[in-house]
Amino acid sequence: AVKIIGIVNQKGGVGKTTTAVNLSAYLALSKRRVLLVDLDPQCNATSGLGARESKEGVYEALVNPSRLLELIIPTGQANLDLLPATPQLAGAGVELAEEPYALRELLWSLDKGENGAAKYDLILVDSPPSLGPLTVNVLCAAHALLIPLQAEYYALEGVAGLLESVERVKAGLHPDLAVLGMVITMLDARTNLGQQVEQNVRAHFGEQVFWSVVPRNVRLAEAPSYAKPINQYSPMSTGAEAYRRLAEEVLQRVQKI
Amino acid sequence: AVKIIGIVNQKGGVGKTTTAVNLSAYLALSKRRVLLVDLDPQCNATSGLGARESKEGVYEALVNPSRLLELIIPTGQANLDLLPATPQLAGAGVELAEEPYALRELLWSLDKGENGAAKYDLILVDSPPSLGPLTVNVLCAAHALLIPLQAEYYALEGVAGLLESVERVKAGLHPDLAVLGMVITMLDARTNLGQQVEQNVRAHFGEQVFWSVVPRNVRLAEAPSYAKPINQYSPMSTGAEAYRRLAEEVLQRVQKI
Ligand SMILES: Nc1ncnc2c1ncn2[C@@H]1O[C@H](COP(=O)(O)OP(=O)(O)OP(=O)(O)O)[C@@H](O)[C@H]1O
Numbered sequence A, B: 001a002v003k004i005i006g007i008v009n010q011k012g013g014v015g016k017t018t019t020a021v022n023l024s025a026y027l028a029l030s031k032r033r034v035l036l037v038d039l040d041p042q043c044n045a046t047s048g049l050g051a052r053e054s055k056e057g058v059y060e061a062l063v064n065p066s067r068l069l070e071l072i073i074p075t076g077q078a079n080l081d082l083l084p085a086t087p088q089l090a091g092a093g094v095e096l097a098e099e100p101y102a103l104r105e106l107l108w109s110l111d112k113g114e115n116g117a118a119k120y121d122l123i124l125v126d127s128p129p130s131l132g133p134l135t136v137n138v139l140c141a142a143h144a145l146l147i148p149l150q151a152e153y154y155a156l157e158g159v160a161g162l163l164e165s166v167e168r169v170k171a172g173l174h175p176d177l178a179v180l181g182m183v184i185t186m187l188d189a190r191t192n193l194g195q196q197v198e199q200n201v202r203a204h205f206g207e208q209v210f211w212s213v214v215p216r217n218v219r220l221a222e223a224p225s226y227a228k229p230i231n232q233y234s235p236m237s238t239g240a241e242a243y244r245r246l247a248e249e250v251l252q253r254v255q256k257i
């Protein structure tokens, strides 16, 4: 059965999109059939995979679920498909405010496939920097959450609030929701701040924190302007290596949900 | 008369809060009476100024405007007051959806002061990473906008969308809204990406871009964990120097709005 992973954190700029795009690419490289869903009206994951000019996507699929398979598009990477975001998605927040299961119904329908066999092994969903209706839809659709955690003070402050929201969703809308783990991003291990944050995070969250850490690496910031995931843009970079290792750890953890 | 500056950009993590806190501090140092309003439910500007334990703030003031003066608190910096955010603000989005002028009525009431003289020269407002009701309120309350522009690809992609939203607000809700300027943030001038982005931004937006550029400087990321603005935490750092220069430029431009 397909496993759906939501990439969530209401703090802005912590590496949600960078993780969604590059983790998807490495999961696809390890022969899993992957769908990336861009549920952020900024459409960054869509442009990060070279599909910026998409006119239709997840918004149209939410409005008319029978069109889902037609709206999914291939990417330049084998085993990786994309359900793109379009600017119309910005208006969906209002429509989805009373529909927390809209995305779940859409994506869970992929599980059953035409002939019973699921089309994908994994579905990753990128979300906007907020805890509004779009992100609530992700929390309700995902089997498990992956939380990018920028190694900086303001980002750490927000984690408690995020985990409270997750608990509220578990207590009500989606009791089976799990946290797959937290991944430390943009770590500059040369600075005291970076070292202190990693120590704090591991002391506080223990096993929930992935061993793989994504270092600050300019190649990751350059790749989107070439509309390629990091494995295609700069496969030997420290950023690429970090996401390759993270994909391995994610595959181990996904077995257990 | 008081001038209200909104710090806005729906892209996450571009330096809105860092700019709001540190620019406010340097404007206060140049003897302007400054109020910083934190309109982001993440409450980062509030904690960046050491007021994290505030139980009441801008949400309560919006609900009951007659309490405004009592809810404003001093900071450790002369001439700088704060109207803090609290987590209750997260619920305000729904209530403010039909009230685009709520913040404006609240802040414009400060202009007339008890005895006719305004209490502040400048009011800066930090906003969340979205274009929802809280940010629309900022666009309607501000005389002018200051747009932090991270020197990276995804952040640049979002600027066109932001400026369209600004034009929509100007065409309808707030015709006098001006753009004070864009400030390039987190620039690492050693990288090609950084240099290319600065060139692109200046070529594209010309005069609107402040000459002052904020470099990536770890002291700026450290200061929030000490709950101090950069002029108190590390006044000789390149980050502090950049915000001091930005304050001078802002004061020049504010004369003209
Ligand atoms: N490990 C890294 N090293 C260097 N730059 C990075 C890294 N991860 C992300 N970036 C860059 O930092 C910026 C923020 O990352 P990204 O856009 O992925 O965050 P986000 O959480 O998706 O933001 P938003 O909250 O706006 O959706 C982007 O310009 C991205 O290219």
Ligand SMILES: Nc1ncnc2c1ncn2[C@@H]1O[C@H](COP(=O)(O)OP(=O)(O)OP(=O)(O)O)[C@@H](O)[C@H]1O
Residues within 6 Å of the ligand: A010, A011, A012, A013, A129, A152, A153, A154, A155, B011, B012, B013, B014, B015, B016, B017, B018, B019, B040, B044, B127, B128, B129, B185, B186, B187, B214, B215, B216, B217, B218, B220, B221, B222, B224, B239
């Ligand atoms: N010039 C800089 N150099 C180094 N770090 C910076 C700089 N400016 C901001 N930061 C750090 O980068 C992170 C993002 O900045 P900040 O939180 O101010 O952005 P924001 O736009 O307010 O984010 P959000 O969209 O979540 O409100 C913070 O951890 C901050 O300390």
Ligand SMILES: [Mg+2]
Residues within 6 Å of the ligand: A016, A017, A018, A040, A044, A127, A128
């Ligand atoms: Mg993103």
Ligand SMILES: [Mg+2]
Residues within 6 Å of the ligand: B016, B017, B018, B040, B044, B127, B128
């Ligand atoms: Mg902020």
